[in-house]
Amino acid sequence: MQLLIKNACLATHEEILEDHWLLSTDGKIEDFGPMDSCPDIGEALDAKGMNVLPGAIEMHIHGANGVDAMDADMEYIEKISEHLPRTGSTSFLATTMTAPIEDIERALMNLADYKYVSGARMLGIHQEGPFISMKHPGAQDPQHILAPDSEAIHHLQDISGNQVRLITYAPEEDAGEFLDALKALDIIPSAGHTDATYEALKKAQDNGLTHVTHLYNGMRGLHHREPGVVGFSYMENAYVELIADGIHSRPEMVKLAFDVITSDRLVMITDAMRAQGLPDGEYDLGGQTVHVAGDEARLSDGTLAGSVLTMKQAVRNMRAFTGCGWQDIVRMSAYNPAAELGLTESKGVIRKGADADLVIYNEDAELKHTIIGGEVYV
Numbered sequence: 001m002q003l004l005i006k007n008a009c010l011a012t013h014e015e016i017l018e019d020h021w022l023l024s025t026d027g028k029i030e031d032f033g034p035m036d037s038c039p040d041i042g043e044a045l046d047a048k049g050m051n052v053l054p055g056a057i058e059m060h061i062h063g064a065n066g067v068d069a070m071d072a073d074m075e076y077i078e079k080i081s082e083h084l085p086r087t088g089s090t091s092f093l094a095t096t097m098t099a100p101i102e103d104i105e106r107a108l109m110n111l112a113d114y115k116y117v118s119g120a121r122m123l124g125i126h127q128e129g130p131f132i133s134m135k136h137p138g139a140q141d142p143q144h145i146l147a148p149d150s151e152a153i154h155h156l157q158d159i160s161g162n163q164v165r166l167i168t169y170a171p172e173e174d175a176g177e178f179l180d181a182l183k184a185l186d187i188i189p190s191a192g193h194t195d196a197t198y199e200a201l202k203k204a205q206d207n208g209l210t211h212v213t214h215l216y217n218g219m220r221g222l223h224h225r226e227p228g229v230v231g232f233s234y235m236e237n238a239y240v241e242l243i244a245d246g247i248h249s250r251p252e253m254v255k256l257a258f259d260v261i262t263s264d265r266l267v268m269i270t271d272a273m274r275a276q277g278l279p280d281g282e283y284d285l286g287g288q289t290v291h292v293a294g295d296e297a298r299l300s301d302g303t304l305a306g307s308v309l310t311m312k313q314a315v316r317n318m319r320a321f322t323g324c325g326w327q328d329i330v331r332m333s334a335y336n337p338a339a340e341l342g343l344t345e346s347k348g349v350i351r352k353g354a355d356a357d358l359v360i361y362n363e364d365a366e367l368k369h370t371i372i373g374g375e376v377y378v
Helices: 075-085 101-112 149-159 178-182 198-208 227-237 251-261 311-322 326-340
Strands: 002-011 015-027 029-034 050-054 056-061 090-095 121-128 162-168 190-191 239-242 266-269 279-283 288-293 297-300 358-362 368-370
Touching: 002 326, 002 358, 050 326, 056 075, 056 121, 056 266, 056 311, 075 090, 075 121, 075 311, 075 358, 075 368, 090 101, 090 368, 101 121, 101 149, 101 326, 121 311, 149 162, 149 178, 178 190, 190 198, 198 227, 227 251, 239 326, 251 311, 266 311, 266 326, 311 326
Parallel strands: 002 050, 056 090, 090 121, 121 162, 162 190, 239 266
Antiparallel strands: 002 015, 015 029, 050 358, 279 288, 288 297, 358 368
């Protein structure tokens, strides 16, 4: 199977290649080049006036299209994989949350049986909780929060079929054994739902912490005598998630994060729950009722409970809030996640031999096409 895209502006994390063609064969990028060398293979997708980017990798998404990773049902994979191409995402980490440990076990065992069929591809699991801080639970149910437990994470990784790739936890609750366990299990440690001080985070970083979960939300804030998690995110080396919906972080704070952290370390996420793509109403999130109205998802007490943001909306918002370029979007939505996951030979890039997972946006940042494995889904 071949797909030729012509008259495109190819955007990578390194450069913008104007007036180019790209050819995929059997799901891989075979070649690309300037239009004066375009092969003649018959019908082609004309991307004139549009931008071809590597497909977005969702590092933090609980659910969409009526399903949630905590459902412990293979329908989750089927429905989210079918849905995500319409949102501009070509792969994802299925994200669990704080719940009774038995529920987390069921969710992980369900995801351990994952076999790719079509649509967006699951690249593993982001386990959010239950090893987080009682001071910043957000929409995570506090009654199920546990202290970091190295024996427990070995067990959970085992029953997941070694699918857990990233875990959100509170570093200040760990004496060091948990971080050692994550290193041994090849799990990326992320500080989130945490009251950690700057010094505690620096120490954790020296021992392997490389990621921060949803900047500004569920964390110790910035203070002029205690930089906290926000200050650490600004000044240190970790990759930093950001929900660019204008709700979790108002546009000015999104721009501040972009200006200070830059696209070299930011990771665009949606943190979406099962209502993404569905009408307003009441939905379940980890056994709690979430009220969705417009672009907001909240618990009954007003606490933000994930989002209904899509990646294509996040792309449009980032462009509007920050004035960033397409190279920046590639880094934040595709290349940085792929780099963290060790997948830049195949994901997050436009290069020969890489997966033909691509998205095409016009200059108004409207998603026009999503291509996965060389197949046009949108």
